[in-house]
Amino acid sequence: MIGRRDHKLVGSNASCVELTTGNGRGAVNTVIRRYSVTKQNYGPAMTYADDANSGMSVTINISGNYFISYTDTYTGVVNFGISVNSNQLTTAFTSITPINRIATMANSANVFAYWSTILKLNKTDVVRAHQIATGTPSTSINVNFYMLFISE
Amino acid sequence: MFFGTSPRISSSGKIWLITGNGSGSTNTFIRRFTTTNENTSSDVTYADSATLGATFTILRTGLYNVLYTDYNIATSLGFGLTKNSTSPTLAITNAANDAFRIVYSQGIANNTRLMSFCFRAVATDVIRPHCDLVPTGTAAFGTTFIIQRIGF
Numbered sequence: 001m002i003g004r005r006d007h008k009l010v011g012s013n014a015s016c017v018e019l020t021t022g023n024g025r026g027a028v029n030t031v032i033r034r035y036s037v038t039k040q041n042y043g044p045a046m047t048y049a050d051d052a053n054s055g056m057s058v059t060i061n062i063s064g065n066y067f068i069s070y071t072d073t074y075t076g077v078v079n080f081g082i083s084v085n086s087n088q089l090t091t092a093f094t095s096i097t098p099i100n101r102i103a104t105m106a107n108s109a110n111v112f113a114y115w116s117t118i119l120k121l122n123k124t125d126v127v128r129a130h131q132i133a134t135g136t137p138s139t140s141i142n143v144n145f146y147m148l149f150i151s152e
Numbered sequence: 153m154f155f156g157t158s159p160r161i162s163s164s165g166k167i168w169l170i171t172g173n174g175s176g177s178t179n180t181f182i183r184r185f186t187t188t189n190e191n192t193s194s195d196v197t198y199a200d201s202a203t204l205g206a207t208f209t210i211l212r213t214g215l216y217n218v219l220y221t222d223y224n225i226a227t228s229l230g231f232g233l234t235k236n237s238t239s240p241t242l243a244i245t246n247a248a249n250d251a252f253r254i255v256y257s258q259g260i261a262n263n264t265r266l267m268s269f270c271f272r273a274v275a276t277d278v279i280r281p282h283c284d285l286v287p288t289g290t291a292a293f294g295t296t297f298i299i300q301r302i303g304f
Contacts, residue, residue: 067270114257114267142256
């Protein structure tokens with residue numbers, strides 16, 4: 001028997017967003033990553049959006065637990081990570097309001113860094129790959145953003 | 153209390169390997185491990201071959217998590233997971249593996265890097281720990297691979 005605090009698995013709400021191949025950052029939201037390739041985008045739990053001005057975003061449609069990973073690199077050492085509901089979209093990730101900043105990571109120069117976690121998110125939350133405004137972001141196919149809906 | 157038709161989360165053991173052991177002699181980018189700490193999974197079959205490297209064949213469709221740590225002694229190491237790669241003799245970063253690469257990370261020389269990744273897999277899928285060169289790290293504490301099914 002499953003207890004009250006067990007999670008409801010996603011069943012027909014199975015959802016995934018996977019983006020690859022870095023494509024710069026937003027023209028207005030200058031610290032928000034963009035991607036060229038949508039490798040996976042299915043299910044009702046998330047809505048992925050991308051435009052040249054705003055950069056990428058994933059809006060949560062179903063509250064629950066999500067697995068998130070983010071892989072990126074720079075020619076220099078850069079701090080980057082995942083923001084949730086940030087309105088500081090021209091501010092470097094390390095300087096935004098802490099409550100909007102999920103953990104930071106830094107790459108070694110020209111080396112990919114990988115970041116992952118499982119995070120409880122609520123309906124209408126907006127998740128973004130968030131970095132800095134300086135330097136030329138990598139266009140490698142190994143640049144990757146991935147979200148998987150795990151349980152309600 | 154059940155949540156409607158919520159299925160029970162599977163818990164049927166895991167495969168847990170440590171101690172890097174180079175790679176396959178034919179599949180030179182597919183990692184091998186010396187020590188099996190645990191092999192209790194009824195959801196995944198682990199095989200190790202001197203020529204082909206390590207393979208993990210999915211027996212039951214569902215949600216899986218892999219924890220993989222690795223490093224290289226002299227140079228940086230790119231490593232990750234591929235699913236059903238038809239090019240296991242080529243580096244994970246080779247374009248031939250773009251469609252099969254499910255996660256990628258990279259560490260500088262003599263620095264262990266960790267990835268933990270959740271993904272959906274179906275029965276008969278073959279998961280491989282896949283590198284961008286012949287890996288040389290052998291420390292038990294720095295080379296770990298755990299795969300387990302965590303849900304539907």
